[in-house]
Amino acid sequence: VTLDLGATAKAAAADMAAASITARLGIGALVSLGGDVATAGPDPSGGWQVRVQDLDDDPADHVRITSGWSVATSSTQKRRWEQDGHARHHILDPRWGLPAEPVWRTVTVVAPSCVTANTMTTAAVVRGQGATEMLRRSGRAARLVAADGTVVRIGGWPADDG
Structure with missing residues (x-):
């Protein structure tokens, strides 16, 4: 398994771009890079x-x-392929070098930085069933969509207003 820091680099780029816009222009900024x-800067x-879907x-x-806060989403629904008759996705479990079990379709977290989120x-996608406890302990607002489409909201994530 090769270490791929692409997702972390994208999150860091979002953090840096928002901070740079605010520093250079003195305005509030929201930067969205693929989830x-x-x-940064003053709130509207x-x-x-932020719509999450x-x-x-x-x-x-x-x-x-x-x-100053960020939202990130990891998904097993994009960047998919079929291999030996099995559906695969791009988030690997480092223990096995194989795609993580498809417990969650998507996981979204609110955190003080995009890199942290x-x-x-x-990590939540990789942890599978253990994700909810990990996220509860973190105290972060999070939204998990299970493989069957069930939505789990924890840590103060707002309830669906329907």
Whole structure:
């Protein structure tokens, strides 16, 4: 298994871009890079409203974050292929070098940095059933969508307003 820091680099780029925009222009900024959302500077009225949805037919939620906070989502629904008759995805369990068990379709976390949020979402996908306890202990707001489409909200993630 080769260590791939692409997801971490993307999250770091979102963090740095939001901070750079604010530093250079003195305005609030929200930067979204493929599921990684970073903010900096002054909030818009009511905070930053972020829609969370992976595929068009997946359940959707909205979360409000204040400036300086980030949202990241890891998904097993994109970057997929079939190998030897088995569906595969790109998030690997480092113990085996194989795709993590498909317990969660997506995991989304709110954290003080996009790098932290992204790291937690990927770790949650790899942990499978142990993800909810890990995220509860972290105290972070999180939303997990199970393989069957069931949505689990923890740590203060807002309830679905339907």
